[in-house]
Amino acid sequence: MTMKSFLRRGRLCAPAMVVAIGLASVPLPAGAQTPIRIGASMSVTGTYAKPGTYQREGYEVCIDELNAKGGILGRKVELVIYDDQSQPATAVRLYEKLVTEDKVDAVMGPYSSAVSEAVANVTEKYKKVMVAPLAATTSIFKKGRKYIFMVITPAENYLEGLIDMAAKRGLKTVAIINEDTLFPKASAAGTVEAAKKRGMQVVLQEAYPKGNTDFSALLVKVKAANPDVLAAGTYFDDAVAITRQMKELNVNPKMFGLTVGGDLPEFYDLLKQNAEYVYGSTQWDESLPFPGQKEFLAAYTKKFKREPSYHAAAGYAGCLIYAEAVKRAGTLDSDRVREQLLKMEIRTAFGDYKVDADGFQVAHKMVMLQWQDGKRVVVWPDDLASGKPRYPTPEWSKR
Amino acid sequence: MKRRAPIALLVLAAALALYPLEATGYGLRVMLQLFMWIALAQSWNLISGLTGYVSFGHVVFYGTGAYASSLLIVKAGLPWPLACLGGGVAGALLALIIGWPCLRLRGPYFAIAMLGLNEVMRVVVSYYEGLTGGGNGLSLPTLDASLAIYYAMGLVAAGVTAVAHAILTSRFGLRLMTIREDEVAGEAMGIDTLRYKLYALVLSAIGPGIVGGLSARDQGYIEPISVFPLIMTITMIVMALFGGKGTIWGPVLGATVLFLFQEAVWARFVYLHQLLFGAIIVAVVLLMPRGILGVLQQKYNLPRTI
Amino acid sequence: MVGQVVISGLLAGSIYAMVALGLGLIFGVMRVLNVAHGPLLMLGAYTTFWLFQWLGLNPYLSLLVTMPALFLVGVLLQGTLVRRVVDAPELSSLLLTFGVSIALVNLAQLAFTSDLRSVEYLTGSFVVGSFAISKPRLAACAFAVAITGASFVFLRSTRLGKAIRAVSQSREVAQVCGIDVQRIHLLAFGLGTALAAAGGTLVAVMVAIQPEMGQVYTFKSFLVIVLGGAGNYPGALLGGLFLGLVEQLSSLFLTAQVNEAVAYVLLVLVLLVRPTGLLRGRV
Numbered sequence: 008m009t010m011k012s013f014l015r016r017g018r019l020c021a022p023a024m025v026v027a028i029g030l031a032s033v034p035l036p037a038g039a040q041t042p043i044r045i046g047a048s049m050s051v052t053g054t055y056a057k058p059g060t061y062q063r064e065g066y067e068v069c070i071d072e073l074n075a076k077g078g079i080l081g082r083k084v085e086l087v088i089y090d091d092q093s094q095p096a097t098a099v100r101l102y103e104k105l106v107t108e109d110k111v112d113a114v115m116g117p118y119s120s121a122v123s124e125a126v127a128n129v130t131e132k133y134k135k136v137m138v139a140p141l142a143a144t145t146s147i148f149k150k151g152r153k154y155i156f157m158v159i160t161p162a163e164n165y166l167e168g169l170i171d172m173a174a175k176r177g178l179k180t181v182a183i184i185n186e187d188t189l190f191p192k193a194s195a196a197g198t199v200e201a202a203k204k205r206g207m208q209v210v211l212q213e214a215y216p217k218g219n220t221d222f223s224a225l226l227v228k229v230k231a232a233n234p235d236v237l238a239a240g241t242y243f244d245d246a247v248a249i250t251r252q253m254k255e256l257n258v259n260p261k262m263f264g265l266t267v268g269g270d271l272p273e274f275y276d277l278l279k280q281n282a283e284y285v286y287g288s289t290q291w292d293e294s295l296p297f298p299g300q301k302e303f304l305a306a307y308t309k310k311f312k313r314e315p316s317y318h319a320a321a322g323y324a325g326c327l328i329y330a331e332a333v334k335r336a337g338t339l340d341s342d343r344v345r346e347q348l349l350k351m352e353i354r355t356a357f358g359d360y361k362v363d364a365d366g367f368q369v370a371h372k373m374v375m376l377q378w379q380d381g382k383r384v385v386v387w388p389d390d391l392a393s394g395k396p397r398y399p400t401p402e403w404s405k406r
Numbered sequence: 407m408k409r410r411a412p413i414a415l416l417v418l419a420a421a422l423a424l425y426p427l428e429a430t431g432y433g434l435r436v437m438l439q440l441f442m443w444i445a446l447a448q449s450w451n452l453i454s455g456l457t458g459y460v461s462f463g464h465v466v467f468y469g470t471g472a473y474a475s476s477l478l479i480v481k482a483g484l485p486w487p488l489a490c491l492g493g494g495v496a497g498a499l500l501a502l503i504i505g506w507p508c509l510r511l512r513g514p515y516f517a518i519a520m521l522g523l524n525e526v527m528r529v530v531v532s533y534y535e536g537l538t539g540g541g542n543g544l545s546l547p548t549l550d551a552s553l554a555i556y557y558a559m560g561l562v563a564a565g566v567t568a569v570a571h572a573i574l575t576s577r578f579g580l581r582l583m584t585i586r587e588d589e590v591a592g593e594a595m596g597i598d599t600l601r602y603k604l605y606a607l608v609l610s611a612i613g614p615g616i617v618g619g620l621s622a623r624d625q626g627y628i629e630p631i632s633v634f635p636l637i638m639t640i641t642m643i644v645m646a647l648f649g650g651k652g653t654i655w656g657p658v659l660g661a662t663v664l665f666l667f668q669e670a671v672w673a674r675f676v677y678l679h680q681l682l683f684g685a686i687i688v689a690v691v692l693l694m695p696r697g698i699l700g701v702l703q704q705k706y707n708l709p710r711t712i
Numbered sequence: 713m714v715g716q717v718v719i720s721g722l723l724a725g726s727i728y729a730m731v732a733l734g735l736g737l738i739f740g741v742m743r744v745l746n747v748a749h750g751p752l753l754m755l756g757a758y759t760t761f762w763l764f765q766w767l768g769l770n771p772y773l774s775l776l777v778t779m780p781a782l783f784l785v786g787v788l789l790q791g792t793l794v795r796r797v798v799d800a801p802e803l804s805s806l807l808l809t810f811g812v813s814i815a816l817v818n819l820a821q822l823a824f825t826s827d828l829r830s831v832e833y834l835t836g837s838f839v840v841g842s843f844a845i846s847k848p849r850l851a852a853c854a855f856a857v858a859i860t861g862a863s864f865v866f867l868r869s870t871r872l873g874k875a876i877r878a879v880s881q882s883r884e885v886a887q888v889c890g891i892d893v894q895r896i897h898l899l900a901f902g903l904g905t906a907l908a909a910a911g912g913t914l915v916a917v918m919v920a921i922q923p924e925m926g927q928v929y930t931f932k933s934f935l936v937i938v939l940g941g942a943g944n945y946p947g948a949l950l951g952g953l954f955l956g957l958v959e960q961l962s963s964l965f966l967t968a969q970v971n972e973a974v975a976y977v978l979l980v981l982v983l984l985v986r987p988t989g990l991l992r993g994r995v
Contacts, residue, residue, distance in 0.1 A: 052679070052821070056821070056826045057827070095632055096625060096632070100436065106431065108432045132431075132550045146545060150545065152548070188541040188631070189541060189543055192542050193542070213967055213968070216972065220919050220928070223717065223720035224959075247830070251835065252846070257837060257839060277828060278830075279832050403836065454803070462806060510984065514739075515938065517745070518979070521931070522979055523980075525931070526972075530973065644807065647803075677822060681815050684811040684812065685815060687808070688811040690807075691811065692793070695800065695804060
């Protein structure tokens with residue numbers, strides 16, 4: 008058969024492809040005295056690029072710290088990171104790759120609840136322990152999975168503090184708005200529960216689509232409902248846009264609190280004095296008096312030349328928690344490490360860690376911040392507060 | 407000579423069927439997703455490659471299938487293989503309902519309408535949260551069936567390709583291509599163009615519907631924004647175009663080359679892959695609008711269908 | 713409540729109209745749907761931001777920079793890439809401009825990072841009776857009306873404007889009449905991009921700036937030009953205002969989640985019942 012007729016049959020080029028794939032999937036031999044390799048996929052690009060980057064940097068600071076102290080179990084630690092483009096399907100493939108091709112010794116969680124949910128099926132399958140520092144949705148941990156562990160406070164509890172402060176001041180009505188995705192929705196649902204428990208009336212609850220930029224109509228509805236408290240389940244862009252348009256439409260509830268967004272330094276950079284009096288909830292603040300906080304802040308700012316966000320702190324803490332469990336277990340064996348993670352109680356720079364039998368976080372607490380003169384002041388809970396909330400909230404024009 | 411092609415195909419099929427014996431979990435998943443892309447690119451080819459009507463929202467059938475089959479699993483308790491077929495049915499139904507009005511639109515208007523349809527479906531799924539979970543997404547019971555899904559995906563990819571083969575070598579295919587080349591002339595010749603376009607759209611929606619169901623089962627969790635992304639539509643179009651649209655093997659070839667290339671690139675050019683993908687799209691459109699097979703056909707004077 | 717929402721809708725709609733007029737110019741003249749229209753708007757917004765950040769330039773004055781700068785970018789894009797697909801089937805131009813679109817967004821991420829930026833120049837509102845009228849939105853509306861008006865005068869009264877309209881009516885006849893069609897294509901793409909840039913500048917004062925901010929405007933512009941009738945320039949104006957109102961009213965009476973869907977359903981209906989758009993005929 009000539010080359011030409013070979014090509015004419017076109018279809019014959021396909022088997023060659025299978026051979027190529029076969030070659031590509033030959034695993035690399037593992038050396039004897041290799042470092043411990045910890046794998047993760049991270050949202051380096053895509054929707055979650057920003058928080059994903061913080062989380063990765065948190066991992067890096069942790070790895071540096073572990074290595075400076077001689078590694079884990081006498082071995083150096085190394086990070087293997089891929090980009091999942093904020094897409095669950097890609098992340099699933101990458102964790103398969105990490106476990107079956109790269110044969111990493113351990114894995115850490117990706118960014119976001121949605122991606123963690125998809126990836127958890129892979130890590131369960133291979134019985135790999137995965138500390139998932141940035142998965143905040145309860146359902147992930149309540150499906151009978153054995154090897155996934157939670158670090159941050161669940162989404163439902165984000166605005167507990169706002170409701171508590173409002174109830175203490177005798178406020179009666181609350182309006183709740185949220186982006187229509189997993190995390191903000193869960194936090195809105197939790198806020199509704201908290202409000203009902205405290206005898207407050209929910210006068211409006213409404214969702215808006217991801218990527219919404221014009222909140223006029225929604226805020227007009229809020230204004231008409233005239234709530235004492237406005238609680239918003241936000242990510243970041245929407246937090247800024249809502250605050251801005253509240254000023255534009257002169258919507259001025261007695262208290263206004265946000266889930267994510269209100270806590271980030273950029274919130275004030277973008278809004279300036281209009282951020283004053285706004286409450287933000289956060290998993291962590293650099294002013295909190297936790298052990299190792301100063302060291303973490305120093306190491307992070309030295310390495311990345313800017314302030315860390317809570318995503319970075321959570322990533323850092325998640326990695327430390329895993330390392331601690333390995334140290335206590337004396338081995339990398341998944342089941343032994345799992346036992347330690349289940350019974351461990353530890354306080355890191357990020358706060359408390361303790362999980363129930365499902366790996367669900369029960370000890371870590373949210374704090375509420377308020378922007379006061381351009382600074383984030385922790386105003387709730389009382390035992391961690393560094394200042395008092397400024398209340399009542401003045402007119403927009405007087406801030 | 408003529409017998410060699412079927413034999414080669416059989417060898418290929420056998421190799422792929424035996425591949426899981428050798429494969430790592432990652433290798434298996436790469437191949438599984440490659441099958442998915444072949445099925446998607448080939449399905450797009452059925453409507454757009456043949457009739458010239460650009461479905462700029464073809465992922466809508468994938469997303470609809472994903473939701474339909476997940477709901478069949480979660481709410482109706484159907485076994486997943488049946489549920490995934492249900493996803494295919496859902497895709498076909500949607501195509502029927504939407505095709506009847508939209509296929510009357512010509513040129514860019516059809517493209518915009520399909521783009522819009524995808525947005526509308528995403529919103530609808532988010533809105534009826536009592537059924538779909540809305541923005542909370544939908545979690546399926548945990549189950550590891552990647553091996554079975556590997557074979558199922560492979561079957562769908564082969565099936566859609568077989569359909570493409572059957573159509574391209576039939577009178578039906580000729581009618582569709584007449585529509586592509588000159589719709590008015592086709593009508594003048596007595597072809598009921600709307601009906602044939604509708605058949606093609608429905609056929610092209612079944613594959614993505616099933617594939618959507620299989621992916622949902624494989625990932626165990628879906629949410630509106632992850633099953634209706636515009637970029638998936640674009641990717642399947644570029645794959646079909648790169649291999650050669652309107653041909654049988656073009657979409658298969660295009661999906662294979664591009665997907666494996668992306669897989670190799672992703673690991674290395676974390677910050678640049680979007681830029682690279684953009685550059686690839688521009689290069690394909692400008693330099694080889696008829697795709698790899700188109701170039702080969704011209705050079706070696708092969709039949710236009712292959 | 714309805715009054716307030718109608719005001720917001722009209723303010724938003726005036727910007728949609730201006731941006732969509734840009735897309736409509738390109739589409740009318742070449743039958744090319746420019747998917748990169750939104751990302752070009754994003755470039756306009758960043759230009760305004762950096763001028764404000766570095767030089768403290770008044771964001772509204774920066775229109776004088778962003779529009780000519782993006783005009784050149786548009787001419788460059790047309791001259792190098794889009795020119796080659798003008799006569800190809802619509803698939804080619806859709807994909808080509810999509811490729812340009814994701815490349816631009818990725819470049820912006822590399823150059824400017826994904827950090828949100830903002831131009832804090834004008835905030836707050838005028839309170840008239842029970843209505844609050846946002847200052848930055850009112851300013852944006854005023855500029856959008858002025859720029860759109862100027863574009864109309866240009867299209868109606870100048871030789872070049874008439875040439876553009878002639879080409880969008882019939883390229884062959886225009887060519888026969890001695891119009892340099894290639895040059896008109898360059899001009900149309902440049903002008904269209906400049907209008908997108910103006911949109912970018914105006915929204916920069918209102919919303920946070922980030923690399924992916926533009927895409928929604930691409931889709932909204934698609935909607936507007938189809939609603940208004942492709943190649944029908946006053947139609948784009950009407951379509952823009954109409955879209956702004958529909959979005960706001962459906963957010964009010966239904967929920968914000970569905971306004972996109974409502975707009976698209978309207979679009980399909982309009983296409984089916986009146987394929988030439990709300991206004992029949994051309995300028």
